[in-house]
Amino acid sequence: MKIAIYPGSFDPVTKGHLDILKNAAGIFDKVIIAVAHNGEKKGFLSVEERVELIKASIKDFHNVEVDAFEGLTIEYAKKHGAEVLIRGLRAVSDFEYEMQLSQTNSALCEDIKTVFLITKPKYNFISSSTIKEILANGGDISKFVPEAVYNYLTNKEKK
Numbered sequence: 001m002k003i004a005i006y007p008g009s010f011d012p013v014t015k016g017h018l019d020i021l022k023n024a025a026g027i028f029d030k031v032i033i034a035v036a037h038n039g040e041k042k043g044f045l046s047v048e049e050r051v052e053l054i055k056a057s058i059k060d061f062h063n064v065e066v067d068a069f070e071g072l073t074i075e076y077a078k079k080h081g082a083e084v085l086i087r088g089l090r091a092v093s094d095f096e097y098e099m100q101l102s103q104t105n106s107a108l109c110e111d112i113k114t115v116f117l118i119t120k121p122k123y124n125f126i127s128s129s130t131i132k133e134i135l136a137n138g139g140d141i142s143k144f145v146p147e148a149v150y151n152y153l154t155n156k157e158k159k
């Protein structure tokens, strides 16, 4: 059984993330979306909120699980018997960081490979940070995020 981990901040999960996930779920037997606790950076949403919103957005996927983790992604992957890490690439600007991250992870554990996936062009430009900016300025984020995220964030913003 080939297990892949899709690690990230998912603050919040977007249609870009879901498109990457859809591709990964078609390739691997099981995909675990792993929401990283980042000690230094206080997120926009709590890790628990992010996990709940991902759960609500992946109901159509039968081989996907969601979890949260702290510490090294590679250790989390080993613990779950995963051989693959999934990362998405948007533009050349992602490439340098992602390549460094992937090579660092390979140096830590050469048995775990990073697989890079690309979204459909219509989702390519979407990022969690631009969504937060649009939301903060009263814009419409419905095109960029799953329905559950749209409902949750627009209600939260009104409070």
Ligand code: ADP
Binding pocket: 007, 008, 009, 010, 011, 014, 015, 016, 017, 020, 086, 087, 088, 089, 090, 094, 117, 118, 119, 123, 124, 125, 126, 127, 128
């Ligand atoms: P991180 O903080 O670890 O970069 P993110 O939640 O921002 O976590 O993203 C997780 C992964 O998904 C990263 O590899 C990122 O490049 C990728 N990703 C995010 N949005 C898109 C998108 N629209 N198209 C392709 N990949 C994406």
